[in-house]
Amino acid sequence: MAGHSKWANIKHRKGAQDKKRAKQFTRAIKEITVSIKEGNSADPETNPTLRNAISNAKGVNMPKDTIERAIKKASGADADQYEQVSFEGYGPHGIAIFVECTTDNTNRTVASVRSIFSKNGGSLGTNGSLEFLFDRKGVFVLDTTELELSLEDLELELIDGGAEDFEKDEELITVFTEFTDFGKMSAKLEELNIEPKNAEIQRIPLNTTELPVDQGEQILNLIDRFEEDDDVQNVYHTLEINDELIAAVDQE
Known part of the structure; x- marks a missing residue:
C-alpha cells in the first residue's frame, strides 16, 4: 500500500497550482452533489456521506461559501445529474489503470477516456477485466x-x-x-x-510493478492526462512509486 498512497500525498507535483486547485474544487463539488442525491438529504447531520464530502472539500481549502453554494445548488430542482462510471485498461509497459469518473454525459466521457489511453500508448479494456x-x-x-x-x-x-x-x-x-x-x-x-x-x-x-525512471515518468504523464479531465475523479494504477521516480518528477 505504501507506494500507492505515497504518490497521492506528494504536495508538489507537476502543473500549475491554480489549475490543480480548480480541479480539486470541481471534484469536491461533484462529490457533494452525488452525496446529496445518494443520501437523499442536504443536511450533513443526517447524511454521513455528505458530511464526509464537506470534510474533503475543506481538506482542499475550498471556501465555506463555495461549499454552501454547492450544497444549495445540489439540493435544488436544477441540480446537475451525475452518473458514476469507471473504466479499466492498460498503459504502456503492462501497467494496469483504473479510472473512476463522475459525469453528466457518459458518451463524452467514454470518448475522452478512450482517446487518452490510445494517444498515450495504452488501451481501454472491458469493465471488470482488471478489478481483481x-x-x-x-x-x-x-x-x-x-x-x-x-x-x-x-x-x-x-x-x-x-x-x-x-x-x-x-x-x-x-x-x-x-x-x-x-x-x-x-x-x-x-x-x-x-x-x-x-x-x-x-x-x-494488490501488486505493483517497478519500472525504469523514464518508463515510470511515461506512466505518470498518462495519469496526469486523465486527472486533467474534468470528468475524472480518481485514477488508480499498479506502478510502483519509489523515491527515485518522485525525485525525477520533482526536478521537472
Missing part, C-alpha cells in the same frame, strides 16, 4: 500537526476503529481500513473530534 488487481480500502489522511493525542495513543484508538495499517509521511498519517470498516472509522474520528484532510474509498493495487 485492486483491493478496495478505506483511506483516511490526517494532519498530525492538528492532533492532541500522541501518535502512539492515536494509533491505539484508530485500531479500535478498524485501522489495519498506517503510513507516516512528514506531517501526514494515512490510515487504511477494510472497505466494510469505512463507516466505523469515520465514527471513531468523529468521537475523537478529528476531521481528516481526506477520507474516501480507494482501490489499492
Whole structure:
C-alpha cells in the first residue's frame, strides 16, 4: 500500500497550482452533489456521506461559501445529474489503470477516456477485466500537526476503529481500513473530534510493478492526462512509486 498512497500525498507535483486547485474544487463539488442525491438529504447531520464530502472539500481549502453554494445548488430542482462510471485498461509497459469518473454525459466521457489511453500508448479494456488487481480500502489522511493525542495513543484508538495499517509521511498519517470498516472509522474520528484532510474509498493495487525512471515518468504523464479531465475523479494504477521516480518528477 505504501507506494500507492505515497504518490497521492506528494504536495508538489507537476502543473500549475491554480489549475490543480480548480480541479480539486470541481471534484469536491461533484462529490457533494452525488452525496446529496445518494443520501437523499442536504443536511450533513443526517447524511454521513455528505458530511464526509464537506470534510474533503475543506481538506482542499475550498471556501465555506463555495461549499454552501454547492450544497444549495445540489439540493435544488436544477441540480446537475451525475452518473458514476469507471473504466479499466492498460498503459504502456503492462501497467494496469483504473479510472473512476463522475459525469453528466457518459458518451463524452467514454470518448475522452478512450482517446487518452490510445494517444498515450495504452488501451481501454472491458469493465471488470482488471478489478481483481485492486483491493478496495478505506483511506483516511490526517494532519498530525492538528492532533492532541500522541501518535502512539492515536494509533491505539484508530485500531479500535478498524485501522489495519498506517503510513507516516512528514506531517501526514494515512490510515487504511477494510472497505466494510469505512463507516466505523469515520465514527471513531468523529468521537475523537478529528476531521481528516481526506477520507474516501480507494482501490489499492494488490501488486505493483517497478519500472525504469523514464518508463515510470511515461506512466505518470498518462495519469496526469486523465486527472486533467474534468470528468475524472480518481485514477488508480499498479506502478510502483519509489523515491527515485518522485525525485525525477520533482526536478521537472
